Amino acid sequence: MAEGLPDQVAALRPNAVVAVDVVLFTVRLGDPTGRAWQVLVLERDDAAFAGRLSLPGVLLRADETFDGAARRALAAKAGLDASQWYLEQLGTFAAPDRDSRGRVISVAQLALQGSAQIRLAPGRGVMRAAWLPVRALPPESLAFDHADMLRVASNRVQSKLRYSWIAFQLLPETFTLSELRAVYAAILDPALLRLNTGNFRKAFETLFAADVLVPVGTRARAGRVGRPGDLYRFTGPVLGRWERELPWQGSPEPGPDDTTLDTAG
Amino acid sequence: MAEGLPDQVAALRPNAVVAVDVVLFTVRLGDPTGRAWQVLVLERDDAAFAGRLSLPGVLLRADETFDGAARRALAAKAGLDASQWYLEQLGTFAAPDRDSRGRVISVAQLALQGSAQIRLAPGRGVMRAAWLPVRALPPESLAFDHADMLRVASNRVQSKLRYSWIAFQLLPETFTLSELRAVYAAILDPALLRLNTGNFRKAFETLFAADVLVPVGTRARAGRVGRPGDLYRFTGPVLGRWERELPWQGSPEPGPDDTTLDTAG
DNA sequence: ACAAAAGTGTTTATTGTACACCCATGC
DNA sequence: GCATGGGTGTACAATAAACACTTTTGT
Missing domain, CATH: 3.90.79.10 (Nucleoside Triphosphate Pyrophosphohydrolase)
Known part of the structure; x- marks a missing residue:
């Protein structure tokens, strides 16, 4: 400067x-x-x-x-x-x-x-x-x-x-785990929709334990068919992060992965 | 614009x-x-x-x-x-x-x-x-x-x-695994020095398999005491990354972890 | 010979995935 | 009832950490 x-x-x-x-x-x-x-x-x-x-x-x-x-x-x-x-x-x-x-x-x-x-x-x-x-x-x-x-x-x-908790910025105040999964599936990989609900839930175990994800009591209004999911609220800091990264690999998008700007070897 | x-x-x-x-x-x-x-x-x-x-x-x-x-x-x-x-x-x-x-x-x-x-x-x-x-x-x-x-x-x-391979930018052309470990220890956590050599090596297993880390044949000139380490050369792209993040947690540095700029909740 | 550090392999704990089962809703 | 999706628990596979052992150097 x-x-x-x-x-x-x-x-x-x-x-x-x-x-x-x-x-x-x-x-x-x-x-x-x-x-x-x-x-x-x-x-x-x-x-x-x-x-x-x-x-x-x-x-x-x-x-x-x-x-x-x-x-x-x-x-x-x-x-x-x-x-x-x-x-x-x-x-x-x-x-x-x-x-x-x-x-x-x-x-x-x-x-x-x-x-x-x-x-x-x-x-x-x-x-x-x-x-x-x-x-x-x-x-x-x-x-x-x-x-x-x-x-x-x-x-x-x-x-x-x-690695962070920004997914919740893309959801309404209260949401179901299916909706949360839909966010991940849309951005990372559609294959996440075929992942078991239990395993998806387990990935957020630490957030439940820390009361960052709290059940709001109510059930979601019935969707089309099947049991409605429980509603949750995100109470954690926007900038919060996991200690350990989530295991799901992003879809193997080819091409340069430029998170990095201005790089010259 | x-x-x-x-x-x-x-x-x-x-x-x-x-x-x-x-x-x-x-x-x-x-x-x-x-x-x-x-x-x-x-x-x-x-x-x-x-x-x-x-x-x-x-x-x-x-x-x-x-x-x-x-x-x-x-x-x-x-x-x-x-x-x-x-x-x-x-x-x-x-x-x-x-x-x-x-x-x-x-x-x-x-x-x-x-x-x-x-x-x-x-x-x-x-x-x-x-x-x-x-x-x-x-x-x-x-x-x-x-x-x-x-x-x-x-x-x-x-x-x-x-998550990336930038550590090698901080090392000379050829280096030992001890020196590589020293880089990680200096930046992430001194406790890495007390980690077993075998476990440290195992973390770089995929790089060895992909010939990104290749042994250069020679041994390092003797340090102070003990067996000198083998010398390696990094041949991978500067912007290369791991599929899976390395497990070592950074030292739990308190305070805001602002990798993120301009954020307002 | 001994201490110190490097390399190799095995054992154990933790974590991710797969699967089986029960629950609640719409038709 | 039955199909569909949500929630819970268990079994198996993969990975990280801990440990034991061998190799090579300086003293």
């Missing part, structure tokens, strides 16, 4: 355009597993990128934090009130040619929210927003380097699902 | 000062385990931060990548040729008050290199640089929010040591 004299002279002169883009994920429990994991995209009508999709983003304001800008982007571009949503920094993208209009540095943020709590309320200035299934989204359909951001975000969520 | 019309008009006007700071870690195999894990810091002589330490950093240039700037920072501030070193993006720090001279956004980079390959070659314009043990470094001694960066970097390395 500008310790050298030549740097210090210029220290107060802005030298970059900084934007914030948001990768907002949700899981639609009603949809089939292959399409349940969805991402929010905007449909662009610019001349330059006609027909292509992009992530919601804004330019950073003078005294704004990154997550402040991210929440503002969701409000301004999609009419979403994200003031209470889970948000974390994903990484900063700065390939010199990533934006044709000049050099723009973008801080990508990852947001998670349960689909039940999301209400797309189109207001003034809101763009056409759409939810698309992550697994069925062709990378070419995204403008700029937003496909890179989506890839990094997907990898991040898949990893984090195994 | 500036899709809205109001944003687009201003899209080419720089709106922020962007810097790049580097957290360079090494492990000195000679030192006692408690002090072997070290970080490079600069001793500041500014009036504002007299006597305090800081991480090497520079302002980002117009057409420079982040890791380009990071390597330049190491060269300019400490005289290190980091052109071939392992580097990854750590996160971007932007608290509005993090720099008293104005709002500066800093992209922190994590660098790893074996201590044997590091040659501090003070040249013109190079600042006083020092290697300090990470575990014994009081957070207050660092200027700006560099203590935050160091904390995030430490957590990142500790996690990554367990």
